Amino acid sequence: MQLKQLANISxxxxxxxxxxxxxxxxxxxxxxxxxxxxxxxxxNETDRVSAGEGILTARGDFGDDKYLNLGLVVDALTxxxxxxxxxxxxVQSFTRPxxxxxxxxxxxxxxxxxxxxxxxxxxxxxWEQPLAPDWRVSGGGHLSKExxxxxxxxxxxxxxxxxxKNTTVSLALGYSHDTISPEGxxxxxxxxxxxxxxxxxxxxYQAAFDATRDRADDTKDTLDVLLGLTQxxxxxxxxxxxxxxxxxxxxxxxxxxxxxxxxANGEVQQNLFENRPDQRTKHSLYxxxxxxxxxxxxxxxxxxxxxxxxxxxxxxDLKWRLPMSDSWYVEPQFRYYQQSAAEFYQPFMFExxxxxxxxxxxxxxxxxxxxxxxxxxxxxxxxxxxxxxxIALYQQNPQNDGFTAPGVLADIDLYEKVTAxxxxxxxxx
Amino acid sequence: MVDITVSAGKNCVVGQFRAMASxxxxxxxxxxxxxxxQLTQLxxxxxxxxxxxxxxxxxxxxxxxLNHNAGSxxxxxxxxxxxxxxxxxxxxLSDGLFDISSGILRRIWQFDGxxxxxxxxxxxxxxxxxxxxxxxxxxxxxxxxxxxxxxLGGIAKEYAVDKVLQLLNQQFAETDVPSLVVNFGGDMRCSxxxxxxxxxxxxxxxxxxxxxxISAVGISNGALATSGDSRRFLLKDGVxxxxxxxxxxGWPVSNAPRSVTVAxxxxxxxxxxxxxxxxxxxxxxxxxxxxxLQYWLVH
Numbered sequence: 001m002q003l004k005q006l007a008n009i010s011x012x013x014x015x016x017x018x019x020x021x022x023x024x025x026x027x028x029x030x031x032x033x034x035x036x037x038x039x040x041x042x043x044n045e046t047d048r049v050s051a052g053e054g055i056l057t058a059r060g061d062f063g064d065d066k067y068l069n070l071g072l073v074v075d076a077l078t079x080x081x082x083x084x085x086x087x088x089x090x091v092q093s094f095t096r097p098x099x100x101x102x103x104x105x106x107x108x109x110x111x112x113x114x115x116x117x118x119x120x121x122x123x124x125x126x127w128e129q130p131l132a133p134d135w136r137v138s139g140g141g142h143l144s145k146e147x148x149x150x151x152x153x154x155x156x157x158x159x160x161x162x163x164x165k166n167t168t169v170s171l172a173l174g175y176s177h178d179t180i181s182p183e184g185x186x187x188x189x190x191x192x193x194x195x196x197x198x199x200x201x202x203x204x205y206q207a208a209f210d211a212t213r214d215r216a217d218d219t220k221d222t223l224d225v226l227l228g229l230t231q232x233x234x235x236x237x238x239x240x241x242x243x244x245x246x247x248x249x250x251x252x253x254x255x256x257x258x259x260x261x262x263x264a265n266g267e268v269q270q271n272l273f274e275n276r277p278d279q280r281t282k283h284s285l286y287x288x289x290x291x292x293x294x295x296x297x298x299x300x301x302x303x304x305x306x307x308x309x310x311x312x313x314x315x316x317d318l319k320w321r322l323p324m325s326d327s328w329y330v331e332p333q334f335r336y337y338q339q340s341a342a343e344f345y346q347p348f349m350f351e352x353x354x355x356x357x358x359x360x361x362x363x364x365x366x367x368x369x370x371x372x373x374x375x376x377x378x379x380x381x382x383x384x385x386x387x388x389x390x391i392a393l394y395q396q397n398p399q400n401d402g403f404t405a406p407g408v409l410a411d412i413d414l415y416e417k418v419t420a421x422x423x424x425x426x427x428x429x
Numbered sequence: 430m431v432d433i434t435v436s437a438g439k440n441c442v443v444g445q446f447r448a449m450a451s452x453x454x455x456x457x458x459x460x461x462x463x464x465x466x467q468l469t470q471l472x473x474x475x476x477x478x479x480x481x482x483x484x485x486x487x488x489x490x491x492x493x494x495l496n497h498n499a500g501s502x503x504x505x506x507x508x509x510x511x512x513x514x515x516x517x518x519x520x521x522l523s524d525g526l527f528d529i530s531s532g533i534l535r536r537i538w539q540f541d542g543x544x545x546x547x548x549x550x551x552x553x554x555x556x557x558x559x560x561x562x563x564x565x566x567x568x569x570x571x572x573x574x575x576x577x578x579x580x581l582g583g584i585a586k587e588y589a590v591d592k593v594l595q596l597l598n599q600q601f602a603e604t605d606v607p608s609l610v611v612n613f614g615g616d617m618r619c620s621x622x623x624x625x626x627x628x629x630x631x632x633x634x635x636x637x638x639x640x641x642x643i644s645a646v647g648i649s650n651g652a653l654a655t656s657g658d659s660r661r662f663l664l665k666d667g668v669x670x671x672x673x674x675x676x677x678x679g680w681p682v683s684n685a686p687r688s689v690t691v692a693x694x695x696x697x698x699x700x701x702x703x704x705x706x707x708x709x710x711x712x713x714x715x716x717x718x719x720x721x722l723q724y725w726l727v728h
Contacts, residue, residue: 016518
């Protein structure tokens with residue numbers, strides 16, 4: 001029997017037919033379509049942290065639904081952040097986390113470490129392409145470096161379309177390995193913050209300081225899994241559900257945070273470096289709706305997160321893009337966030353009580369609610385380029401989770417509100 | 430103006446007219462009769478434009494003028510140049526099977542269901558006037574040897590489907606294109622999947638298919654085109670001779686499927702592949718398999 005191989009001519013003919021129809025050929029295009037997004041973000045907390053961030057992302061269309069995504073983020077932070085220690089009715093002295101130098105905190109004021117400054121550079125790259133009809137895959141990685149922190153990660157995803165692409169089910173996996181190497185090393189759990197003034201000379205202070213440090217750096221490994229379902233409900237309504245799971249193993253203590261140990265009158269006897277569990281399992285459910293309503297676009301989402309630190313949170317986010325004229329739109333945003341305290345959160349410890357296994361006074365894992373109120377103004381420019389401006393107010397309201405402040409602490413604001421303003425300019429081209 | 434009618438169906442609105450010797454339809458998912466009427470008018474005008482330009486039955490068409498002036502260099506407009514460039518690709522890629530100069534064989538082959546076969550001497554007399562390789566092209570000019578004729582019958586209707594769809598898509602912002610189908614006598618193309626997630630189910634006009642095996646096909650995106658021998662064949666001594674003629678031998682292709690439907694990103698491509706599959710006769714299915722596209726066959 002004769003076996004004759006008949007040629008596949010459909011690809012060449014597809015290109016020829018596209019030429020007739022005045023369409024771009026569907027195959028064989030190389031690096032011709034790059035879309036860039038750039039943004040500058042300024043973030044300023046009243047009397048605390050200021051940050052500036054530059055973002056540049058690029059998406060290259062390699063034809064046949066193949067894309068290369070590249071990202072570069074550079075940010076610089078400076079200013080003061082809460083140490084976790086409580087304020088006192090008198091001046092307090094603190095040693096900087098590195099062990100070198102000290103600073104004083106005025107009476108009644110929340111102790112802030114004013115040496116907080118860092119520059120971070122992050123690079124991202126990923127490739128996505130179809131795998132088979134209705135299947136898409138992507139794979140990528142990131143590298144992020146700051147002075148005392150290095151994060152490296154890999155990620156991948158698989159998506160399957162059903163129902164004429166009206167339903168998409170996706171699975172994404174991410175793994176990252178982080179290394180922290182704070183200046184002066186990592187403090188042992190609940191190591192005391194030493195003060196130079198309590199020692200006779202530099203050498204005896206340094207020897208005692210070194211004894212509180214048990215390693216130069218530590219690591220954390222994080223595995224993220226996301227299961228997503230996207231459903232087109234009708235031509236004006238898209239809905240998405242995600243379940244995500246995150247398992248972190250390693251050093252999750254903040255090496256710069258303290259917990260104050262107080263006596264029955266609320267007076268600080270000592271400040272200890274905090275200690276958090278070295279495992280954390282987080283789950284979250286996310287529900288998003290994108291709606292097209294008479295020329296405007298509404299994006300409403302809700303997230304519920306819970307973890308084995310017993311921290312649970314609810315996030316509701318609402319954005320509504322309204323056309324103002326042919327070329328301008330305004331997009332008001334309101335976001336509300338509420339979290340319960342982690343089980344080991346405590347604003348202070350009593351000297352009479354035994355040391356717990358874990359403790360942190362970091363308000364960011366305490367009971368808190370926050371809201372963001374903002375607006376974005378955007379315009380389409382020639383050739384599809386887009387320019388937008390966003391301004392937002394971000395209010396953090398830490399709350400008392402049922403702790404009674406004894407003695408002198410009764411008159412101190414232990415849950416100081418933090419107000420921040422964000423401004424962003426974005427340009428897509 | 431071409432006569433059009435618009436009616437509301439259960440899952441779509443339909444605008445209808447006749448062009449290119451076929452019933453033509455514009456199906457629109459959005460239940461908007463007046464929008465459908467506007468789109469159908471645009472479609473009918475574009476179909477008429479293409480038919481007027483490329484019909485061999487109209488003596489003032491670009492194509493008829495070209496055939497009339499065979500023997501001298503003729504300057505072509507960009508659209509016609511592109512179509513001939515496509516026809517050239519089809520000829521080269523099909524190894525000479527798809528040849529827009531083969532229509533001349535119809536002079537000796539009349540597929541009227543009778544037993545009247547052409548004679549080999551008739552065929553031998555015609556074969557020298559056939560063959561796209563004899564046509565000379567030079568930038569925007571073409572030289573058709575005296576006695577030859579070109580026929581875009583195998584391309585024009587599919588081309589019209591694609592152009593009409595393009596034209597209708599252009600009436601909307603890129604993200605607002607509704608799901609619509611342009612269907613010219615079974616050659617069709619869809620703008621995008623229906624929002625309700627269902628398939629467009631469209632009957633393919635093919636009256637001789639007793640079993641109606643592929644009387645209706647589903648389409649959600651891209652194009653479908655069908656080639657078949659419909660009523661046109663000859664029957665002699667129990668052998669059925671299809672109207673698909675092999676331009677190399679001048680004889681009908683034997684043992685070809687009765688109908689081939691191909692799904693492809695555009696209608697021009699689908700139509701060309703369906704026709705070329707038939708020209709492969711017994712190897713039609715092997716050819717289709719090699720193309721890695723979806724197809725349906727009726728033997």
